[in-house]
Amino acid sequence: MHISEGVLSPSILVAGAAVTTAGVVMGLKRLEQKDVPSTGILSAAFFVASLVHVPIGPASVHLVLNGLLGLILGWRAFPAILIGLALQALLFQFGGITTLGVNTMNMALPAVVCSMVFGWAVRPRTPPMLRVVAAFACGSGAVLLSGLLVACSLYWSGEAFLPAAKLIVVAHLPVMAIEGVLTSACTVFLIRVKPELLEGGYVHSASS
Amino acid sequence: MFTVLRHDRCVGPYVRAAVVFFAAVLCVGLSSQPALAHKVTIFAWVEGDTIYTQSKFSGGRRAKNATVVVYDKDGWQLLEGKTDQKGMFSFKVPKKTDLRVVLKASMGHQAEWHIPVEDLVSESEDTAPGTVSEPVHPQADTSVDARARVEVAHERAGAFLSPQDMERVINRVLDKKLEPIQRMLAESMDHGPTVSDVVGGLGYIIGLMGVAMIVTSRRPKDRIRD
Structure with missing residues (x-):
């Protein structure tokens, strides 16, 4: 999911940065004081989730959790994912600083959608x-869309679309299953413990 | 997290679940490291006239069947190949220049390694063994003195090794001796994220949450109503 430096063409880098900037502005506008803790915690969850690798399937991939972030945060998933990705790029050298915009778009846009x-x-x-x-559909659908967006980014930088997309989607099938289950489990848990959290993102994005 | 504690009643299980989740992730993520496919690395070293490269994903899984492309310093592609099952790919030095070895793994992963031209010197200045390579000028050649010097050099070559030969032998032995070290270096080139990286990142996020709390508290409409 994390596209490295030097793979993409400049135009797609700029486009990704533009979409990300717009998304982050949308997210910050909706960020009220009472949303800050949940946004921070989910940003932290996103940050560490990439350390959980799923060694099933042709390539080894990792959890993304963007479906869960989208479900709870709505547009606020953009700033949360941007911060998570920036820290991953700086501390783990996953992805890169120049590709931060594109990577954020690839993971946060499916979350919002x-x-x-x-x-x-x-x-x-x-x-x-x-x-x-x-919740299952949301969790796995976000990963699927992210994979397709990554394939699109690579396609616009000159790679063939179908092989790349096929490879990414197949590699992420186990992740999709796991994330679907995880998202469902989280919602079941949250409904019992803190149902207000699930009113959150969507209500805000609808009301404001 | 702390503000949640202050503002909500039914918060115990929520915080506990978050803590358990992070602890579990830390354990899973840091103990078993089968592979981590967001980062690839390539490490290349020179042995004689061959360049060996080793490619892997961070966490140690080898990048199999990945494409390795070699460029010279002007960006011209010199050769291309695929890594084997162990993530290894080796090739003869194609040209004496700064080399840029780029690994293109699937899904937008890419890494590169530079080999400066100095590293290639060892064997590729191949002069025929035992010859004295200093150029003999035609005019100088006629002088008896110069010819004598050349003869002496040739005689010496029988008994001793010429400096060039010596260098070649030493290079070869050193390459052999250093091979395990090179491999070890290649192995240890890259570690996955360490605990301090993860904890540092989480600290950053908590700090940013604090900043966000301050900023949002300045906006009167966002104040939490009791």
Whole structure:
């Protein structure tokens, strides 16, 4: 998921940075004081999740958790993911500083899209069965979309689309399954413990 | 996290779950390191006239079947190859110049290693063994003195090694002796993230949360209503 320095062409780097800037502005506008702790904790979760590798499948990949971030944070996933990725680039040398914009776009945009598509179903009032299914779809769908976006970025930089996309999606199949289950489990847990958190992102993005 | 503690009643299990999650992630992430596919590294070293490269993902898994491209210092592609099952790829020195060895693993992963031209000197200044390479000028050649000097040099070559030969032999022996060290270096070139990296990153995030709290508290409409 983390695209290294020197792989992408300058135009896609600039485009990614522009989308990311817009997303971060949207996210910060919606960041109220009471949202700060959850945003920070999920940013930290995203930061460490990349250390959990999934050694199943053709290539070894890692958790992304962007579906979960999108579900809880909505647009605020953009700043949270940007910070997580910046720290990963600085401390772990995953990805790179020049590719920060593109990488953030690739992971945060699917988070927002999935929260818009599936967020309405993961509310404290919706039936539990629907909630679990929607959370699963949100978790795995965000990873799938991220993989496709990575393939698109590589395609615009001159790599063939289909082989790259196929490789990335196949490599991330186990991650998609795990993240779906993880997101479902998290929502089940949060509904019991702190249901306000799940009202959060979507309500804000709808109201403001 | 701390503000959550202050503002909410039913917060115990929430915080506990977060702590457990991070602890679990730290254990899983740092103890077992089968592979970590966000970063590739390539390490190249010269042995005689061959350049060996070793490619791996951080965490130690070898990058199999990845493409290795070699460029000269002007950016011209000299050769291209694929790594084997152990992530190794070796090739003869194609040209005496600064080399840039670029590893292109799948999914947008890329890494490179520079080999300065000085590293290539060892064997590639191949002069034929036993010859004295100092150029003999035609005019100087006629002088008896110069010819005598050359003869003496040739005679000496029978008994001793010429400096060039000596250098070649030493180079070869050194290459052999240093090989395990080179390999060890290649092995230890890259570690995955360490505990201090992770803890440092988490510290940064907590600090940023503090900054965000201060900034948002300046906006009156965002104040938490009791």
